[in-house]
Amino acid sequence: MTLEARGLTRILPGPVQQVLVRDVDLSIAPGEFVAVSGPSGSGKSSLLYLLGLLDVPTAGEILVDGAPSAALAEDARASLRLARFGFVFQFHFLLPEFSALENVRLPMRRLGALAPEAAAARARALLESLDIGDQAGKRPDQLSGGQRQRVAIARALANDPAYLLADEPTGALDSANAAAVFGIFRTLAREGRTVIVVTHDEGLAQTASRRVRMKDGLVVADEGT
Amino acid sequence: MPLTLAVALAHLLGRRRQTAVSMLGVALGVGFFIAISGMMNGFHEFFRGELIESNPHIVVTDEFRLPAEQPLHAQHADAAVEIRRVLPRDPVRGINHAAEMLEGLAAIPGVAAAPTLRGQVLLRRAGRDWSVAVLGIDPDREVQVTSLASDMIAGTIDALKATPDGIILGKTLADRMGVEVGDAVNGVSRSAQVARLRVVGIFKTGLEALDSGQAFVGLRKQQSLQDRPRIVNEIRIRLDDVSRSIEMAALIESRWSYKAAPWEETNARVLAVFTLQNVIIYSTVGAILIVAGFGIFNVISTVVLEKARDIAIMKSIGFSGASIARIFVIEGLIVGVLGSLVGFCVGFGIAEALRAVPAPGATDPNQTLLVSLPAWRYALAGGLATLSAVVAGWLPARRAARTNPLEIIRGAA
Numbered sequence: 001m002t003l004e005a006r007g008l009t010r011i012l013p014g015p016v017q018q019v020l021v022r023d024v025d026l027s028i029a030p031g032e033f034v035a036v037s038g039p040s041g042s043g044k045s046s047l048l049y050l051l052g053l054l055d056v057p058t059a060g061e062i063l064v065d066g067a068p069s070a071a072l073a074e075d076a077r078a079s080l081r082l083a084r085f086g087f088v089f090q091f092h093f094l095l096p097e098f099s100a101l102e103n104v105r106l107p108m109r110r111l112g113a114l115a116p117e118a119a120a121a122r123a124r125a126l127l128e129s130l131d132i133g134d135q136a137g138k139r140p141d142q143l144s145g146g147q148r149q150r151v152a153i154a155r156a157l158a159n160d161p162a163y164l165l166a167d168e169p170t171g172a173l174d175s176a177n178a179a180a181v182f183g184i185f186r187t188l189a190r191e192g193r194t195v196i197v198v199t200h201d202e203g204l205a206q207t208a209s210r211r212v213r214m215k216d217g218l219v220v221a222d223e224g225t
Numbered sequence: 226m227p228l229t230l231a232v233a234l235a236h237l238l239g240r241r242r243q244t245a246v247s248m249l250g251v252a253l254g255v256g257f258f259i260a261i262s263g264m265m266n267g268f269h270e271f272f273r274g275e276l277i278e279s280n281p282h283i284v285v286t287d288e289f290r291l292p293a294e295q296p297l298h299a300q301h302a303d304a305a306v307e308i309r310r311v312l313p314r315d316p317v318r319g320i321n322h323a324a325e326m327l328e329g330l331a332a333i334p335g336v337a338a339a340p341t342l343r344g345q346v347l348l349r350r351a352g353r354d355w356s357v358a359v360l361g362i363d364p365d366r367e368v369q370v371t372s373l374a375s376d377m378i379a380g381t382i383d384a385l386k387a388t389p390d391g392i393i394l395g396k397t398l399a400d401r402m403g404v405e406v407g408d409a410v411n412g413v414s415r416s417a418q419v420a421r422l423r424v425v426g427i428f429k430t431g432l433e434a435l436d437s438g439q440a441f442v443g444l445r446k447q448q449s450l451q452d453r454p455r456i457v458n459e460i461r462i463r464l465d466d467v468s469r470s471i472e473m474a475a476l477i478e479s480r481w482s483y484k485a486a487p488w489e490e491t492n493a494r495v496l497a498v499f500t501l502q503n504v505i506i507y508s509t510v511g512a513i514l515i516v517a518g519f520g521i522f523n524v525i526s527t528v529v530l531e532k533a534r535d536i537a538i539m540k541s542i543g544f545s546g547a548s549i550a551r552i553f554v555i556e557g558l559i560v561g562v563l564g565s566l567v568g569f570c571v572g573f574g575i576a577e578a579l580r581a582v583p584a585p586g587a588t589d590p591n592q593t594l595l596v597s598l599p600a601w602r603y604a605l606a607g608g609l610a611t612l613s614a615v616v617a618g619w620l621p622a623r624r625a626a627r628t629n630p631l632e633i634i635r636g637a638a
Contacts (some may be wrong), residue, residue, distance in 0.1 A: 082543025
């Protein structure tokens with residue numbers, strides 16, 4: 001169950017074309033904890049969105065579990081994201097009208113693989129595993145920044161995804177919370193999940209098992225493979 | 226509860242005040258649609274009922290819709306023949322063989338017919354003249370084709386049989402002339418025949434045109450007044466099933482050639498006014514519903530803008546564009562359906578209030594506004610409002626479905 005990029009290129013069309021990602025080859029095995037770092041505008045987030053099927057490459061291919069995905073229709077990519085990917089962003093993007101528990105249940109309800117009771121139990125278990133089980137009934141505006149990000153991680157794990165993709169997940173957190181979030185990612189990778197985190201924090205990136213550095217849309221270093 | 230419905234409800238409950246205002250707009254539109262159209266419908270039904278009840282369903286007159294074909298035309302069907310200044314064959318107008326025709330009509334099941342001689346008579350009293358359409362009738366047959374017997378408020382229709390010089394006047398006309406039963410008036414016809422007539426009855430139909438401009442005398446008296454002995458120029462017909470009037474009129478016309486006008490044709494102008502009124506009402510109230518639709522569009526558009534981040538995360542999680550659109554269409558649907566339900570109550574309440582309002586200009590002081598509200602009118606109002614709400618939700622929903630989550634996720638970073 002690998003996630004693989006072959007000759008991945010993303011160019012924004014327009015009067016002045018902007019190359020976000022250029023000819024990237026990358027193969028990420030299950031259980032790897034990959035930190036993608038680089039200066040601002042280096043294309044690390046763009047690479048993450050391409051790997052997570054949120055964006056469509058201009059050229060190249062993304063193999064999810066060995067199957068090509070670049071030519072998939074939007075709905076098929078949405079279904080694949082729902083079943084195989086979990087996303088965590090810098091901003092938590094929790095639905096403000098729903099409680100933490102309901103937010104975590106959201107992807108499960110969309111997928112429909114679990115009965116409502118089982119989905120609720122799994123959501124509760126995920127929140128407890130992230131030490132926020134007692135916050136399950138609270139809405140996002142009643143939680144701290146660190147708690148919201150943990151809820152977002154729990155939501156990303158709701159459908160037991162093979163790939164967890166995080167884009168600057170610690171960008172809005174203090175150092176203690178940031179370290180805790182990276183600790184969670186390490187644990188998830190140890191459990192066999194593929195974790196890819198984009199970060200500008202080189203210190204945190206060093207704690208990952210593999211470090212990919214980007215510059216001007218190119219992968220300039222790939223360490224720890 | 227389905228997920229899309231749960232999200233839609235959460236959005237609407239998150240903006241309670243705006244949702245309530247939108248719903249109120251729909252409710253008022255639906256309510257006024259129901260009440261106003263119900264009132265107009267009630268008036269139309271009453272008026273149609275009165276027209277049908279007071280008048281014959283078909284009137285056969287001594288006219289032809291098309292001029293009779295000239296023998297020359299028949300002889301040279303393919304030739305260009307023009308005949309000018311054709312004189313009527315029969316200068317004394319009237320229905321030929323009216324007795325045989327009445328017998329033929331009487332043989333048709335569900336048809337009652339009465340002979341009439343219609344003619345203008347100048348009624349004179351106290352130095353003033355009133356031009357009145359006088360109908361010479363056969364009282365025994367007349368009661369089978371019009372509601373004259375039940376419209377009598379003084380005297381009886383049978384008095385025309387007992388009093389050869391008797392006349393029955395409309396209530397308004399009698400009031401204007403200042404006469405009551407037993408009083409005498411002078412009548413002068415266009416053929417200069419003069420007769421002294423005695424008022425033997427007064428009728429009131431509620432239709433001003435009849436009550437102020439029509440009178441009845443015995444058929445023989447009218448034939449004498451008009452100097453047209455044994456002439457009948459109208460046969461008035463009543464049907465057991467009024468809905469067959471057009472079909473039956475066509476049948477009669479094809480059989481006897483004389484023009485047979487169903488009540489719909491006789492009252493075409495009135496019915497055209499009703500149609501025009503309906504167009505105005507439906508347009509006005511339809512405009513209210515469209516305005517309500519703009520309110521819903523406004524609220525849901527605002528929700529779409531406000532919830533851009535939610536839409537982005539839902540799409541990144543794996544919601545399809547169609548399922549995102551469904552959320553906002555459901556929001557429109559909820560506002561439309563709940564607004565319609567409230568509107569039904571508003572409409573019913575207004576209709577009940579209108580039922581208690583005295584009818585302006587009614588001759589009966591106890592007469593209140595008539596409101597007719599069949600169930601289909603509620604269904605129509607609710608259906609239109611819901612459709613308007615769904616369309617109003619669908620337009621911003623399309624935009625939501627096309628949202629590129631990356632633009633929002635990048636913007637939030």
